[in-house]
Every structure is written in C-alpha cells, then in structure tokens.
Amino acid sequence: MAQAGVSYEYWSGVNPRFETFNRLLTTKAAIGQTPKEVVWTLNKAKLYRYIPVVPAEARHPVPLLLVFALMNRPTILDLRPGHSFIEYMVGHGYDVYLLDWGVPGLEDKDLKFDDYVLDYMTRAIRKMKTLSKSEEFSMLGWCIGAILTTIYSALRPDDGLRNLLLLTAPLDFSHRQEITFAHWTDEKYFDVEKVIAALGNIPGEMIDYGAKALKPVENYITNYCRLWDNLDNPRAVESWHAMNTWVRDILPMAGGAYRQLIVDLYRNNRLMKGELIIRGQLVDLKRLRANLLTVIAEADHITPPCQSEPIVSNVSSKDTEVYRVPGGHIGIMAGSSAHKQTWPHIETWLAARSE
Amino acid sequence: MSAEKENNKPADPFEPFRELRDNYLDAMSKVMINAVNSEEYAEASGAMLNGALTMSAPFREAFEKSMLMALQKLSLPSREDVAALAQRFTNMEMRLDDMDAKLDRIVELSSANRAPLAGTEPEAKRPAPAEAKTPNKASTRKG
Numbered sequence: 001m002a003q004a005g006v007s008y009e010y011w012s013g014v015n016p017r018f019e020t021f022n023r024l025l026t027t028k029a030a031i032g033q034t035p036k037e038v039v040w041t042l043n044k045a046k047l048y049r050y051i052p053v054v055p056a057e058a059r060h061p062v063p064l065l066l067v068f069a070l071m072n073r074p075t076i077l078d079l080r081p082g083h084s085f086i087e088y089m090v091g092h093g094y095d096v097y098l099l100d101w102g103v104p105g106l107e108d109k110d111l112k113f114d115d116y117v118l119d120y121m122t123r124a125i126r127k128m129k130t131l132s133k134s135e136e137f138s139m140l141g142w143c144i145g146a147i148l149t150t151i152y153s154a155l156r157p158d159d160g161l162r163n164l165l166l167l168t169a170p171l172d173f174s175h176r177q178e179i180t181f182a183h184w185t186d187e188k189y190f191d192v193e194k195v196i197a198a199l200g201n202i203p204g205e206m207i208d209y210g211a212k213a214l215k216p217v218e219n220y221i222t223n224y225c226r227l228w229d230n231l232d233n234p235r236a237v238e239s240w241h242a243m244n245t246w247v248r249d250i251l252p253m254a255g256g257a258y259r260q261l262i263v264d265l266y267r268n269n270r271l272m273k274g275e276l277i278i279r280g281q282l283v284d285l286k287r288l289r290a291n292l293l294t295v296i297a298e299a300d301h302i303t304p305p306c307q308s309e310p311i312v313s314n315v316s317s318k319d320t321e322v323y324r325v326p327g328g329h330i331g332i333m334a335g336s337s338a339h340k341q342t343w344p345h346i347e348t349w350l351a352a353r354s355e
Numbered sequence: 356m357s358a359e360k361e362n363n364k365p366a367d368p369f370e371p372f373r374e375l376r377d378n379y380l381d382a383m384s385k386v387m388i389n390a391v392n393s394e395e396y397a398e399a400s401g402a403m404l405n406g407a408l409t410m411s412a413p414f415r416e417a418f419e420k421s422m423l424m425a426l427q428k429l430s431l432p433s434r435e436d437v438a439a440l441a442q443r444f445t446n447m448e449m450r451l452d453d454m455d456a457k458l459d460r461i462v463e464l465s466s467a468n469r470a471p472l473a474g475t476e477p478e479a480k481r482p483a484p485a486e487a488k489t490p491n492k493a494s495t496r497k498g
Binding site: 040041042043105106107119123126132180183184186188189191192194195198215216217218221222225229272301342 | 362373376377380383384387388391392393394396397398400401402403404408411412415435437438439440441444447448449452456459
C-alpha cells in the first residue's frame with residue numbers, strides 16, 4: 001500500500017518533470033551577461049571591451065585579448081553570472097577584450113586564415129592597444145582561436161605580444177592515428193573541394209554533427225539521461241541549460257578557412273612542419289618569443305593532448321609551461337571545476353607576467 | 356538539510372534500472388567510439404556525403420539557374436550581387452579602419468608634441484639666445 005502511495009507521488013511528479021525537460025530543450029538561457037561595449041567592428045567581427053570593475057590603479061597594465069574558434073559563439077567564455085571566465089578575469093583586474101568573429105555570410109565564403117589573422121586580428125589588436133594605451137598585450141586563443149593566435153604570434157613577433165595562452169590548441173597533426181577528425185577528412189574519403197563548391201560556407205549543423213559524432217552515445221543519449229536524473233537539482237539544471245544554449249548556437253565556417261584547416265593542417269601538418277604560408281609569408285614558429293602557457297585537456301577527444309604538447313619545443317619562447325587539466329575540450333574552461341582549477345592557474349600565470 | 360530533502364523525494368520506481376542503464380550506455384559508448392574511429396566509418400561517411408552532394412548537384416544547379424533568371428526578369432539583385440556588394444562594404448570598412456589608425460597616430464604624435472608646450476616654462480628658463488638663434492635646417496641649406 002505504502003509502495004503504491006510512493007509510486008503515485010512519483011507519477012504525479014512526472015508531468016512537471018517533462019515540462020521542465022521540455023523547457024530546457026526549447027528555450028535559451030541568458031548567457032554572455034558580463035557588461036561590455038563594442039569598441040571596433042569589421043565586417044561581421046566585433047571587438048568587445050569588458051567594463052572594468054577594478055579601479056584603474058589596481059588593474060594590470062597589460063590588456064588581455066580573447067580569441068575563440070570560428071564555428072561557435074565565444075559566449076562559452078562568459079557562460080553565466082557566477083560561472084564566467086571573463087567575469088573572473090575582469091574581477092581580478094584585467095582589461096579584457098574579446099574578438100567575436102560573428103557569423104560568416106555568403107560573401108565571406110572565401111575568407112581564409114590569412115584574412116582572419118592579417119586583416120581582422122591585426123586591426124583589432126591595434127585598436128585594443130590604442131584604447132588601453134599599452135604597447136604590450138596578452139592573448140588567449142582557444143581551439144581554432146589558438147591556431148589563429150599562434151599564426152599571428154609567429155608572423156608578428158614584434159607587435160608587443162608579451163604572453164600567449166593556448167587552450168586545447170590543435171597545432172600538431174602528425175599523430176594521425178589518435179586524431180579521429182584526421183581519419184574522417186582523409187583525402188581518400190572526403191572531397192573537401194566538392195563540399196566547399198556545393199555549400200560555400202560549411203554549415204554549422206555539419207560541424208556540430210562532426211563534433212558530436214566523436215562520442216555519439218554521450219552526446220545524443222547520456223547527456224539527456226543525466227539531465228533527467230538531475231532535474232531536481234536547480235544548480236545542475238541551470239548549468240546544463242546554459243551549456244545547452246551555447247552548444248545549440250552553432251555557426252557556419254567560412255569555406256576558405258575550412259579548406260586550410262583540412263588541407264594545410266589535418267592532411268599536411270604544414271604549421272608544425274614550418275611550411276604554412278599566410279599571404280606569402282612563411283609561418284616560422286621559431287619567431288614566436290612570447291611567454292607561452294599551453295593548457296591541455298587530458299580527456300579531450302576533439303583535440304587530443306598530442307596535438308597541443310609539441311608547440312613548446314618548436315618556439316623560441318624562454319618562458320614556457322604545459323598545464324594539464326583533467327577534463328574535456330570545453331569542460332576544462334566551462335565545467336563545474338573550472339573556477340577551482342583552470343581559471344586560477346591561468347590567472348596566476350598571467351598575473352606574474354602582466355606587470 | 357540535503358538528507359532531509361533526499362528523504363522527502365518520492366521513491367523512483369526506475370531507480371533499480373538506472374545502474375543497469377548507465378552500464379549499458381557505458382558499454383555502448385565504448386563500442387560506438389571504436390566504430391567512429393574506424394577506417395570503415397570514415398569511408399562510409401565520406402561516401403554518404405559524396406553521394407548526397409552528387410545527387411543534389413543537378414537539382415541545386417537547376418534551381419539556382421531558374422532563380423537567377425526569375426530575379427533578372429524581376430530586376431532584382433541575386434545572392435551573388437548582394438554578396439559582391441557586401442564585400443565592397445568590407446573593403447571600404449578596411450579603408451576607414453586604416454584611416455582611423457592614421458588619425459590615432461596623428462593624435463598621438465600631436466599630443467606628444469603638445470605635451471612640452473602645455474607645460475611652457477617661464478621666459479628665464481628658455482634656451483640661451485645664442486641657442487635660440489640657431490638657424491633652422493632649411494635656412495642653413497639656403498645659406
């Protein structure tokens with residue numbers, strides 16, 4: 001009898017649980033809430049400056065530029081109030097800038113790394129230096145943002161870059177057996193020219209499928225089972241909702257940049273081999289002299305650690321560190337333990353080099 | 356407090372199956388990760404994508420052609436026209452940004468030059484007359 005009562009209680013609670021579940025899947029959480037202002041734009045790209053919360057005299061004089069990947073929104077760096085890397089860094093006295101690439105349109109299908117690095121980043125950095133009145137700056141690149149920042153740092157070693165932070169940086173493509181994307185995009189199976197000719201820009205859905213198919217059960221089933229199990233935990237629900245909002249907000253990638261990613265990097269590993277040419281200039285990693293911190297996610301299935309580690313032995317930087325964090329590609333910066341592990345380490349490393 | 360909450364939570368009749376479900380999903384996950392990492396999966400997914408693009412190409416091209424003709428008849432710009440215009444806007448933005456950079460530089464230099472003038476020293480502290488009378492380069496060249 002008692003069991004029947006308990007079961008009734010359970011079943012009467014199922015409907016609200018379904019409603020919550022449905023709400024979480026079909027609505028957007030408020031993400032990217034840290035106050036900011038647009039200080040520069042070019043085409044779809046925007047440079048944001050976050051409103052400082054620390055008095056000018058207590059702030060670090062070297063500004064920090066954040067550069068995220070091309071195919072997702074950078075709001076992952078500012079997920080939700082109380083759990084935002086940007087909020088954390090602003091609170092620790094950094095003058096934080098974020099370069100948001102925006103959404104490429106048909107007119108941007110030929111944009112390449114060359115354009116992103118030499119037209120967009122160069123101009124955004126000039127603006128940042130003017131606004132912050134600092135000749136030196138720090139730069140943090142994450143995922144494909146790390147490829148762009150590395151290329152920039154090697155091409156413009158005298159531009160005032162003091163500190164370079166690379167998060168889960170896919171730079172070395174020599175260990176093909178460990179890189180699933182390298183299998184999928186092998187020229188034997190994948191005709192990149194045909195895809196670009198047909199689609200122009202690579203649809204976000206296609207890139208999203210690629211990322212999710214690396215761990216299909218986790219991404220398509222387990223993720224939702226965990227949410228169902230945790231529906232009674234408001235903090236877990238809020239966190240899941242914010243992350244799901246970011247995950248669903250997918251962007252296309254410019255065809256030209258996609259071609260370079262597949263042909264120059266995944267297939268031919270040109271950056272690490274010292275053969276990558278950007279607008280006629282050879283990208284020589286030995287020219288990179290900035291202090292370097294590379295953060296590696298030990299359980300990263302998108303960028304396995306073997307892709308990020310070798311950079312430190314290929315640059316001329318005297319001050320280098322490899323920091324390994326347990327976690328996945330996104331989890332190390334946006335997961336529940338990021339504020340206890342990854343963020344404090346980055347902040348401490350940067351603080352010592354930002355005076 | 357949390358223990359109290361736990362006690363108030365209605366018993367879940369599916370609780371005994373949860374562990375079973377998790378074990379099954381873990382096992383499935385390993386199988387699927389191995390599957391997507393195989394050459395066979397890479398080959399099959401490549402073939403599927405290739406097939407889809409090949410099959411859709413004639414329809415896509417026909418649709419694009421007819422759309423272009425319809426737009427021309429209606430005197431409306433095509434996607435390509437709008438894209439070309441947008442590219443020209445971006446080029447103009449870049450030119451403006453270059454000018455902005457030059458203006459910033461001019462402002463910086465002029466404010467650097469103005470700084471000593473702003474704090475103009477009293478007459479007595481100015482350079483000695485002999486020094487002040489030193490002809491400028493232009494006049495030296497002329498002489």
